[in-house]
Amino acid sequence: MGFSLKNKTAIITGGGSGIGKAISENFAQNGAFVHILEHNEVNARETIEGILAKGGKGSWKKCDVSNQEQVSGVVAEIVAGHTVDILINNAGIAHVGNVEHTSAEDFDRIYNVNVKGVYNCMHALVPVFKNNGGGVIINMASIASSVGISDRFAYSMSKGAVLTMTYSVAKDYVAANIRCNSISPARVHTPFVDGFIASNYPGKEKEMFEKLSKTQPMGRMGKPEEIANLALYLCSDEASFITGTDFPIDGGFIKLNG
Structure with a gap:
């Protein structure tokens, strides 16, 4: 028997494409009601339509995760109708360039989405989880969080922050039954x-x-579905003893490239 999210409700940022789409489809297939937060309306709509066509449950809302007011408003709307159990902080953007080729505008753009976006969503959902008696958070980090990747200065900065935010939230809220872990993919x-x-x-x-x-x-x-399967396990009851941990899923990149 596979892992189940039956009767669970999940908020997935950037859930309309790539890894986020795979997680959204996987979670819906395994019983969760999926709420996608996306800035790309076309991707979000197509993903939800696909989920509904296969008998799953879900909805989508347009949201810029870097905007705290938008995030708070969307979360309030969702919480008014559902008890939210899971937050997947997947929305993110990339940048190619070393420190010399990273403008202030580039740096701010990466920070606002990849770092502040994760903060905004946890800031909105942690009080909800506390009131509900617990919850699960998965933050999408990267192998760039812990090893040097050429020409990824701003991106590595942002994913390093995601990793340490994960550890901090896990430690601060373990007594509140909130589990917080991160996943660090290599190239997918x-x-x-x-x-x-x-x-x-x-x-x-x-x-x-x-x-x-x-x-x-x-x-x-890697395949998006492989990342989604790991996320499914970490959000299931079978992973109830796991928190404050980063999970590289990298085809051996970190350990075997040395």
């Missing part, structure tokens, strides 16, 4: 990766895809 094959390759290496898409895949010791990128 998502539409973002395909778009990045197409825009930066036109005409060499296949070659660059293979090159990026081979940077992983397993010789391939």
Whole structure:
């Protein structure tokens, strides 16, 4: 028997595409009512329509996670109709560049979404979880949280912050039965990766895809579904003794590339 989220309600930021979409679909398939918070209305609508077509339950709301007022308002609307059990902080953006090639505008943009966005959602949901007698938070970090990745200065900064926020919240609220963990993927094959390759290496898409895949010791990128399966376990009752922990899912990147 697989892991179940029956009768659970989950809020998933950036749940309309890539890893977030895979988590949304996985959670709905395993019994959860899924609320997607997305700035991209098309992606959110298509994902929810797909979930409903397969007999799942869910809804979506347009939300800029970097805007605390928006986050607070959307969370209040959801909480008015559902008891929320799970928060997946998945929304995030990337940036390529070392410190010399990271403008102040770039830095602020990454910080506002990847760091402040996670803070805004936890700030809104932790009091809800306390009132409900507990809850589960998964923050999407990255292998860049703990190892050096070339030309990812601002991105690494933001994911390092996500990792330490995870530890802090886990310690502060363990007595309130709030579990907080993070997942740190290596490169995962998502539409973002395909778009990045197409825009930066036109005409060499296949070659660059293979090159990026081979940077992983397993010789391939991860699949969004693999990340979603780990998230499912960590949010299930079977993981009730796990908190304050980061889970690399990286095809051996951290341990085998040294």
